Amino acid sequence: MVFNSLSFLIFFPTVVLVYYLIPCRVRYLWLLFASWFFYMSWNISYGLLLLFSTATAYFGALLLSRAKNSGSGKRILIISLLAEFCPLVFFKYTGFILDSINHVFEVAGSYAPFALPDILLPIGISFYTFQAAGYIIDVYRGTVEAERNFFRFALFVAFFPQLVAGPIERTKNLLSQLDCTARFDFEKARDGLYLMLWGYIMKVVIADRIAIFVNCVYESPLKYGGVYLITAAMLFSIQIYCDFAGYSTIAKGAAKILGINLMDNFNSPTLSISVSEYWRRWHISLTSWFRDYLYIPLGGNRKGPKRKLLNKFVVFTISGLWHGADWTYVMWGSLNGIFIILEDIASSALGRIPAFPGSKHLKLPIKLIKWLLTCILVDIAYIFFRAVNMGSAFLIIESILKTSNWKELTNGGIFSCGLDVKNFVFLLIMIAMLMLVDLFNNKGIRLRTLLAGKPLPLRSLLTAAAAVFILLFGIWGSTYDAAEFIYFQF
Amino acid sequence: MKKYLYPITETLLTLMIFALIMSALIPLVENKQSYTKYKAFYDTPEEYDVLFCGDSHMMNTAYTMELWKNHGIRAYNIANSAESMPVTYYVIKNALDHCDPKVIVIDTFFTYNNRIMTAGKEMLPHQYFDMLPLSKNKIEAVNCLFDSRETRFGYLFDFSLYHSRWNELERGDFFPEYNGFGGAEPLLASYTVKPPSGKMSKKHDMAKRPEEYLGKIKSLCDEKGIKLICVMNPYAMWFENKTGNVDFEKTFSKLGIEFIDLRESDLVDIYADSGDVAHLNMTGARKITDFYGKYLTEHSYVPDPAPCDEALWNKNYEYYIEKKKAVFPMAADCAGVLSDLNDPDFIFDLTLRKGYVPEGTIALMLDNARSFDNVNISAEGEADDDILVRIRPASGGDYFFEKSYRLSPSSL
Incomplete structure (x- = not known):
């Protein structure tokens, strides 16, 4: 059941209605039932994995809290984390590991020793595994108490709005909210609805529209020349942003309607003027997870500048692997790591150059150049993310470097990849609107707060118009090749 | 109570505005093919004594406006392109929710096809279903005819299919017109037929599924006291087509259905009256329409027609002439x-x-x-x-x- 399906449009209002009608003390049980139902609607056997992950973290944390004053804490932590990560490694990385070994043998001139297993990746496993692992570590560190109520903890792991594509919530933020069930707050629910509507616009109107063009070009990159590939590369970074941030925004809105606040997962990443800033604004829940549970334990910036750079590289490479079990993702993560290291080196070198007279007038142009450079670097890295394999990614880059078919931009050729002129123009308008909203967000102006302050008839009109806008301009229904949320693959 | 008033007002107002916009938007983006064909039918379903059904062979043949003008028979052509017998069954079943005809005439060309839906033609029944109001029979038809949930949803809530038409809206979408041909579709074209290379051999029985659905149609008509006539309209290449080998007489006599085979009749000059390989042009269609008029009159199948709205039919006929004029430049x-x-x-x-x-x-x-x-x-x-x-x-x-x-x- 994806958020942009009819099933969800029936499921969600039903959940909300029952949630506010039943007594407060059993609401978390209802949400748990709804969350498990939501997850098992993909595949009923996935429920077992979710249960395993929940039970491992729950009992692991209980053992950890009992072993607080004994020396066995670290051992329990390691065993719990190993057990927690086992399903993820098996389902996500078995094929990748065996394939990589096979490749080494083939390069050495020998036969591939392993037949590749056909393992289906359970949806959302990377997200809830990391959330549960974070909880185990928090209990070990003593930053949170182990939850005694199994069902409440199970809801923390399975809470349906953020179960399959995040945000990867922290124990402190989410678990505590599941304790107290607030009364229905109309203002909050309305705010949640506005968030959901904006999320749907990002996902169904922008991301899925871009997907038509990008899929067409990436399906046969050699058929298309450089201009198409440049356009596809630029559009893909917006697609993946709108796809993922759209999903997170819908999740945040849905949770808000239920009276629960989820963390912000994106903070206008399109406005970043460096790759490191991009990563501070992008998929914040994952980036901060890696910071708190990997980068800092590795030594962070406490063990000297060289070790700091190495730690960053390791974290970004692993982050790439988290996104997908393929060398293309590893390359994507590593490239981002390299860009950030180079930025670090460059900024410390530039920091030693004294300011020259009039340099303050160059602030804006420099900012624009930095923004442009960041866009280019991020787009280059995303080529590896989107390409079907490493060979294809390098071919795409080679083709982009040899671009000569610029006239395709003016002779209408660019409109032959699934988006006609009107759709293309509409898409560009939507991207401009997206940037504008990001700009407002960046300045601390929330459009939905402004809307909430308008007179009731205008508010109703705009809310209804937004829903109609999504239905009319969204890519959905029979003619729509139902593109799954990209992040479901991870 | 007061604290609930504000949220309830806002919610209801928002829902009302949403419903209002959608009620204007849904018909606007809808493909007008169905509207064009069926608007006149659903406006006055009580007006029709005869329904012409089946596939494009009938759609291009029975000119119902001329049937009224020349024979006083009030008929509507509800046939659609590439319509299999199961689809025809549901088209008739749904049409009978709205009208009470005395005679139903079905073209049986598609009885050679044993499939419910011809591959790649799943969208064609939209030309019938889009204009059909939601009903128990419509839901049953959609569930029986289509396998995929998504396709079914598209038939029951066609906005899911047509919303992407926002970028191709034309004047006709804002000011739609019905076709004026009483459901028929004119074919203003010519096709030169090669002389037949063989003879009809009648090797095998009709396929199981069309026979089953013909039986269902027969039961439906018997239940409602409707005279059912099956026909095979003339078309150029019948002797090279699969229908040439089907023993229709055997099936129809078994089912107790009157059958008229016009494929070898001299009612039309197939060399001059074909619009394409499978359909008659306007001259040919007019000749067969005239045959239907005479046949239905001579056999007294419409013995005591209900008093019709003469002024409405005259007005519709004027509109029909205007529409015919518009066809020539095409x-x-x-x-x-x-x-x-x-x-x-x-x-x-x-x-x-x-x-x-x-x-x-x-x-x-x-x-x-x-x-x-x-x-x-x-x-x-x-x-x-x-x-x-x-x-x-x-x-x-x-x-x-x-x-x-x-x-x-x-x-x-």
């Missing part, structure tokens, strides 16, 4: 325009270039036309072009169509 060539020569509503003044000797289909059409009162042929043309075609209304008035053709051998 003809691809001269033969296409001449394929409507037996239309008594128009006078055709044909001027042939002096010395021009017509050949092929044009010659056949002109030969046939010499017996028509509404066609004037003169061979005194001075212009360079071979034929000047001018058409004016028989009721008087100026030429509304005037075009000259230089006929290359390929257009003959």
Whole structure:
């Protein structure tokens, strides 16, 4: 059941209605039932994995809290984390590991020793595994108490709005909210609805529209020349942003309607003027997870500048692997790591150059150049993310470097990849609107707060118009090749 | 109570505005094919005594407006392209929710096909279902005819299919018009038929599924006291088609259904009256329509028609003439325009270039036309072009169509 399906449009209002009608003390049980139902609607056997992950973290944390004053804490932590990560490694990385070994043998001139297993990746496993692992570590560190109520903890792991594509919530933020069930707050629910509507616009109107063009070009990159590939590369970074941030925004809105606040997962990443800033604004829940549970334990910036750079590289490479079990993702993560290291080196070198007279007038142009450079670097890295394999990614880059078919931009050729002129123009308008909203967000102006302050008839009109806008301009229904949320693959 | 008033007002107002916008938007983006064909039917379903059903063979053949004008029979053509017998069954079942005809005539060309839905044609039934109001029978039809949940949803809530038409809206979407042909679709074209290479061999029985659904249609008609007639309309390449091998008589006599096979009849000149390989052009269709009129009258299948709204039918007939006028400019060539020569509503003044000797289909059409009162042929043309075609209304008035053709051998 994806958020942009009819099933969800029936499921969600039903959940909300029952949630506010039943007594407060059993609401978390209802949400748990709804969350498990939501997850098992993909595949009923996935429920077992979710249960395993929940039970491992729950009992692991209980053992950890009992072993607080004994020396066995670290051992329990390691065993719990190993057990927690086992399903993820098996389902996500078995094929990748065996394939990589096979490749080494083939390069050495020998036969591939392993037949590749056909393992289906359970949806959302990377997200809830990391959330549960974070909880185990928090209990070990003593930053949170182990939850005694199994069902409440199970809801923390399975809470349906953020179960399959995040945000990867922290124990402190989410678990505590599941304790107290607030009364229905109309203002909050309305705010949640506005968030959901904006999320749907990002996902169904922008991301899925871009997907038509990008899929067409990436399906046969050699058929298309450089201009198409440049356009596809630029559009893909917006697609993946709108796809993922759209999903997170819908999740945040849905949770808000239920009276629960989820963390912000994106903070206008399109406005970043460096790759490191991009990563501070992008998929914040994952980036901060890696910071708190990997980068800092590795030594962070406490063990000297060289070790700091190495730690960053390791974290970004692993982050790439988290996104997908393929060398293309590893390359994507590593490239981002390299860009950030180079930025670090460059900024410390530039920091030693004294300011020259009039340099303050160059602030804006420099900012624009930095923004442009960041866009280019991020787009280059995303080529590896989107390409079907490493060979294809390098071919795409080679083709982009040899671009000569610029006239395709003016002779209408660019409109032959699934988006006609009107759709293309509409898409560009939507991207401009997206940037504008990001700009407002960046300045601390929330459009939905402004809307909430308008007179009731205008508010109703705009809310209804937004829903109609999504239905009319969204890519959905029979003619729509139902593109799954990209992040479901991870 | 007061604290609930505000949220309830806002929620209801938002829902009302949403419903209002959607109710205007849904018909706007909808493909108008279904509206064009069925608007007149659903506006006055009580007006029809005869329904013509089946596939495109019937859709292109039964000109119901002329049936009323010439025979006083009030009929509507609800046939659709590539319609299998299961689809025809549900089309009839749903139509009977709205009207109470005395006779149903079905073209049985598609009985050779055992499938519920021809591969790749899943969207075609939209031409019927889109205009059909939501009902128990519609839901049953959609569930039986389509396997995929998504396709079913598209049929029950067609906005899911058509919302992406926002970028192709035209004037006709804002101001839609119905076709005026009483459900029929005119084919203003010509097709030169090769002589038959063999004879009908009748090797095998009708396929199971169409036979089953014909049985269901028969039961439905018996239940409602409706006379059911099955026909096989003439079409050019029947002898090379799968229907040539089906033993129709055997099935229809088993089911107790009256069957008329017109494939080998001399009602039409198949060499001049075909619009394409499988359908009659307007001249051919008019001849078969006339046959239906006579047949239904002679057999007294519509013995005591209910008093009809004469003014409405006259108005509709005027509209029909206007719509026919609009068809001529769409003809691809001269033969296409001449394929409507037996239309008594128009006078055709044909001027042939002096010395021009017509050949092929044009010659056949002109030969046939010499017996028509509404066609004037003169061979005194001075212009360079071979034929000047001018058409004016028989009721008087100026030429509304005037075009000259230089006929290359390929257009003959």
